[in-house]
Amino acid sequence: MNLNEMGVAAKRAAFTLGQLATSRKDQALNAMADALLVNQTQLLRANTQDMATAKVKQPMLDRLKLDEDRIQAMATGLRQVANLPDSIGNIDGGFTNEAGLVISKQRVPLGVIGMIYEARPNVTVDAAALCFKSGNAVILRGGKEAIRSNQALTKILQNVLKAQGLPEAAIQLVSDTSHETARALMQLNDYLDVLIPRGSGPFIKMVVQTATVPVIETGAGNCHIYVDESADLAMAVGIIVNAKTQRPSVCNAMEKLIINEKVAKSFLPAIAKALQPYQVELRGDSTAQKILPLITPATEADWGMEYNDYILAIKVVPDLASAISHINHYNTQHSEAIITNNYQHSVQFTQQIDAAVVYVNASTRFTDGFEFGFGAEIGISTQKLHARGPMGLRELTTTKYVVLGTGQIRE
Amino acid sequence: MNLNEMGVAAKRAAFTLGQLATSRKDQALNAMADALLVNQTQLLRANTQDMATAKVKQPMLDRLKLDEDRIQAMATGLRQVANLPDSIGNIDGGFTNEAGLVISKQRVPLGVIGMIYEARPNVTVDAAALCFKSGNAVILRGGKEAIRSNQALTKILQNVLKAQGLPEAAIQLVSDTSHETARALMQLNDYLDVLIPRGSGPFIKMVVQTATVPVIETGAGNCHIYVDESADLAMAVGIIVNAKTQRPSVCNAMEKLIINEKVAKSFLPAIAKALQPYQVELRGDSTAQKILPLITPATEADWGMEYNDYILAIKVVPDLASAISHINHYNTQHSEAIITNNYQHSVQFTQQIDAAVVYVNASTRFTDGFEFGFGAEIGISTQKLHARGPMGLRELTTTKYVVLGTGQIRE
Numbered sequence: 001m002n003l004n005e006m007g008v009a010a011k012r013a014a015f016t017l018g019q020l021a022t023s024r025k026d027q028a029l030n031a032m033a034d035a036l037l038v039n040q041t042q043l044l045r046a047n048t049q050d051m052a053t054a055k056v057k058q059p060m061l062d063r064l065k066l067d068e069d070r071i072q073a074m075a076t077g078l079r080q081v082a083n084l085p086d087s088i089g090n091i092d093g094g095f096t097n098e099a100g101l102v103i104s105k106q107r108v109p110l111g112v113i114g115m116i117y118e119a120r121p122n123v124t125v126d127a128a129a130l131c132f133k134s135g136n137a138v139i140l141r142g143g144k145e146a147i148r149s150n151q152a153l154t155k156i157l158q159n160v161l162k163a164q165g166l167p168e169a170a171i172q173l174v175s176d177t178s179h180e181t182a183r184a185l186m187q188l189n190d191y192l193d194v195l196i197p198r199g200s201g202p203f204i205k206m207v208v209q210t211a212t213v214p215v216i217e218t219g220a221g222n223c224h225i226y227v228d229e230s231a232d233l234a235m236a237v238g239i240i241v242n243a244k245t246q247r248p249s250v251c252n253a254m255e256k257l258i259i260n261e262k263v264a265k266s267f268l269p270a271i272a273k274a275l276q277p278y279q280v281e282l283r284g285d286s287t288a289q290k291i292l293p294l295i296t297p298a299t300e301a302d303w304g305m306e307y308n309d310y311i312l313a314i315k316v317v318p319d320l321a322s323a324i325s326h327i328n329h330y331n332t333q334h335s336e337a338i339i340t341n342n343y344q345h346s347v348q349f350t351q352q353i354d355a356a357v358v359y360v361n362a363s364t365r366f367t368d369g370f371e372f373g374f375g376a377e378i379g380i381s382t383q384k385l386h387a388r389g390p391m392g393l394r395e396l397t398t399t400k401y402v403v404l405g406t407g408q409i410r411e
Numbered sequence: 412m413n414l415n416e417m418g419v420a421a422k423r424a425a426f427t428l429g430q431l432a433t434s435r436k437d438q439a440l441n442a443m444a445d446a447l448l449v450n451q452t453q454l455l456r457a458n459t460q461d462m463a464t465a466k467v468k469q470p471m472l473d474r475l476k477l478d479e480d481r482i483q484a485m486a487t488g489l490r491q492v493a494n495l496p497d498s499i500g501n502i503d504g505g506f507t508n509e510a511g512l513v514i515s516k517q518r519v520p521l522g523v524i525g526m527i528y529e530a531r532p533n534v535t536v537d538a539a540a541l542c543f544k545s546g547n548a549v550i551l552r553g554g555k556e557a558i559r560s561n562q563a564l565t566k567i568l569q570n571v572l573k574a575q576g577l578p579e580a581a582i583q584l585v586s587d588t589s590h591e592t593a594r595a596l597m598q599l600n601d602y603l604d605v606l607i608p609r610g611s612g613p614f615i616k617m618v619v620q621t622a623t624v625p626v627i628e629t630g631a632g633n634c635h636i637y638v639d640e641s642a643d644l645a646m647a648v649g650i651i652v653n654a655k656t657q658r659p660s661v662c663n664a665m666e667k668l669i670i671n672e673k674v675a676k677s678f679l680p681a682i683a684k685a686l687q688p689y690q691v692e693l694r695g696d697s698t699a700q701k702i703l704p705l706i707t708p709a710t711e712a713d714w715g716m717e718y719n720d721y722i723l724a725i726k727v728v729p730d731l732a733s734a735i736s737h738i739n740h741y742n743t744q745h746s747e748a749i750i751t752n753n754y755q756h757s758v759q760f761t762q763q764i765d766a767a768v769v770y771v772n773a774s775t776r777f778t779d780g781f782e783f784g785f786g787a788e789i790g791i792s793t794q795k796l797h798a799r800g801p802m803g804l805r806e807l808t809t810t811k812y813v814v815l816g817t818g819q820i821r822e
Contacts, residue, residue: 015739015763015765018763018765019762019763095784097777097782097783097784098782098784099773099777099782101773101777103783108765110795110796111765111795189619193794193795193796194795194796208600208623209623212619212620214625214626214628214794214795214796215625216796217625232818235818238818238820239818239820241820242820242821243820246820246821328426346815350813351430352426352430354426354429354519354522354811355811356811356812357811357812357814358811358812358813358814359814359816360813360814360815360816361815361816361817361818361819362510362512362814362815362816362817362818362819362820363819363820363821365820365821366508366510366512366814366819366821367812371508371509371510371821372508372514372812373506373508373509383604383625384521384522384604384605384625384809385521385604385605385625385627385796385797385809386796386797388809388810388811388812389810389811389812398795398796398799399799399800400765400766400767400768400769400799401767401768401769401778401783401799401800402761402769402771403768403769403770403771403773403777404757404771404772404773405770405771405772405773406772406773407643407646407649407650407772407773408650408772408773408774408777409649409650409652409653409654409657409773409774409776410653410657410774410776410777410782
């Protein structure tokens, strides 16, 4: 099928999905979990072929790999999505207008979602499950390295849909992994309501530049932690070690330490020592270099960079206002934290920082749909339209005004 | 100033606006209203020059024109916006997560909004007022025909900002009306958080195709009214005459009549007669032509077209399902209505029609921020992301998660 045919089929499937009772969706999701386990051998075979032909290095190769544990995890993920509440059909309030029209705002699916992502096959199942549960048809376009794994996964999910009397086109995969087809998908305005890219910063930027379909931008996180002069320094060390080293490759990991000059002298050696076991490379501005003479000088390019690695750049500032101004200039509006015991400073920081999530005295690593208690996550939005921060099932829906009248006309 | 400089200035202004108390914003809006009236002569002079050089025809010329009444209306509009509630700082709920973090979702401005529109100078004041009240900086780019009027208006508003100690860059106008600059504005991702186009269907389509900044698509309305076999025909006539003729040039006007074949024979002559005084051109499918032999045949192109004129195309369908399927295929997801006394049909129609606003027994002309009681309207969104249907002040805001911790780290 070409993209237009897939679009037509997806739109038709979306109409059916939008009317489906929650229990029928949950039943299908649980059957999909069973089917993944039943078809494990065939999945592993497809994945082995992908692994054999992929021209990528570790850690990319690791992300491509499927094994029994990972298939089990995907199945568990499907069952968890089945257990989540369904917001379709919810009424987000309403009112009666001057003319006596009774107007309610009802939650409905977005319609057809395009997902475009890089080499992790688990995204295929994850995204399919979340889109399906929220009543949306999805057109998936994964990386070319994972194509056989993705085809095998999609086939298993589609067989379940078929067996349950549901439209197979609810979950479709673009088999042609060429750039031209990717571009055409990003501009499939007649059929796609939204496009969600997942992957590296440059990949997402390319999608934003190319797409004419509305995009939800996810991902890039140049996250700062500001240590105020009134900070509990032991708490600050604990939070920074966690935010920097617990999983440095992810978007909510800490990338920059901004520190008040009044505590820099005592604090920087302490944090350097605490990070040493993790072999974190420290880079610093001139003041930081005076306190820690062995660190690498930070350049202008460092301040805007997302390392996703065991690297931390340090900037010393005279006051809170300078910290806020620096962060608002260089951040990616993802997650920012202040460590402070000064109440006024906590208020000023949360009010003036422009980001999806602003923390006082906590690790930036909590910016996550599961940690927030949403039970799922399709991505973390770093744009301001539609959704900001962790996006769960509700963020995959929109609203429709339903207006009940008795013959009203406009004067 | 070039666009980048305007972007820097706007971003700085947005920071100030985001922290401003409601009373200060309202005071400035009321002062702007006064200033428009005080500077009326100079405004009319600028507008006369625009009118003299504009190479456009009526009704475009009429939309370009300013007079005392229209300036008075703009001033009244500013005072109305001053009187509206401010949603900035509202808390849209919150929760405490498993780790004990207290998480609240606070309403904040979008940041910097780009408005790109065609020749009506009142949009300049309208958009400036709504963006300002919602704490956003705005960069306006109006049509070249209205450039002198827009410059005069912007200057007056900026002088008020200056006099009130507020950043003039909160409201900026792009003076260069070239296509190249318009394109650059649509791709000013470093500074613009959102782009809102207002104008004709083809104009908005061009913006969607060109922009890399997130766009809120507004406008196009190919609105249908379906007359069910159980409809109160007198009510149907009243609603159709209103929806088609009260103001045919606007996006919520009716464009298509879909009618059940069981009532077509009795109803079509009645509606043709009722529309006759308004000289509405009727077009119809083959069945409609048999009942009304004098009407123009409707072609395939008619079904998808937004006339914005005294034209109505008629399609006769065998049942509700056919009506729904036709509407979902050809509509622009704006406003759709059913006239019925059958409860089941009303439920099926509201559930299955994919549109921003779905009506039972009322005119589509009510899809409007003022009629909905929002007190203002920046446009009517026909896309599904962020906002759908009439957009008031609240739709010009986003949210930020504020997370208060006591040293939590992620396990």
